[in-house]
Amino acid sequence: MPTIRPVAAERLPELLRRMPKAELHIHIEGSLEPELIFALAQRNGVALPYASVEDLRKAYAFTNLQSFLDIYYAGASVLLKEQDFYDMAWAYFERAAADNVAHAEIFFDPQTHTARGVAMETVINGLHRACVEAGPKLGVSAALILCFLRHLSEEDAFATLEQALPFRDQFIGVGLDSSELGHPPEKFARVFARCRELGLHRVAHAGEEGPPAYVWSALDVLKVERIDHGVQSAKDPALMQRLAQDRIPLTVCPLSNLKLCVVPSLAQHNLGALLDAGLVATVNSDDPAYFGGYMNENFLQTFAATGLAARQAWQLAANSFEASFLDAAAKRAHQDRLNEVFETFV
């Protein structure tokens, strides 16, 4: 860790914006802005149950995860063609580049699309083409993580994996998302074991709304390398020790936690406590089109509300590269660039 000089409160936002960072928890379907939903609905002749962009935005008042997921899956119904998936991902990459996101590992939910008759090939080819172009054109390296929907069966997850395997070189791993309560990680033990045999990286949402027991089983049954959210881990000291000792990263999403009523206010978010406990916590946007902000907005609002300082900013950015699935040389290059920004910031 380099020496981190204190930064005046009024200069901290500039440092948060400027520091390079990795985003490891973004559902690409959650980056679909209302304007693009309406444009794609018109392009594809899909009828929406909302009269206008404003009307749709007004519906974004969530009380819990499920109340959000219902609207999120409805929004994704406008995605039909390969170009739609490309356009959605490209819009995300433009915003990520503006936030100095140097690397992104992006979730996608193929079952949301294949269930509507969209081919796996259409989904993956559109997203992957945007990922490939984002490096040279925007300076953002990117990789895809295929998520299984946990409210569906393990059999359905196996069928999805089978459909995706012809495109094995276009995604780096698998995740587990959607409705957490009532769908514990162990429901997907066999399909995650198969993914491990195939050499795929593994992550899972756990401890967003669900109990610490779900984080334990994500680790011990699914053998995941990162926990998505994981904020409920703080209720279990033994789990906190395990996460710190094994350096299992948590991809924390503060604005998501606020909008889905996981925390009553950002000031009460436990991000600082997770860092103080030595966990490899990171900041991410989850579903930025629905939760009021992309990466920098998550950093800016969380730091303003909690009083976190430059030292934690550096730690969170350094953690994001450590927690990524980049190779060691790429991680080192990002860390060096991060240190340079902190050392030259005045």
Ligand SMILES: Nc1ncnc2[nH]cnc12
């Ligand atoms: N925050 C979240 N939790 C679980 N599944 C999701 N899918 C999209 N966003 C999600």
Ligand SMILES: [Zn+2]
């Ligand atoms: Zn998520």
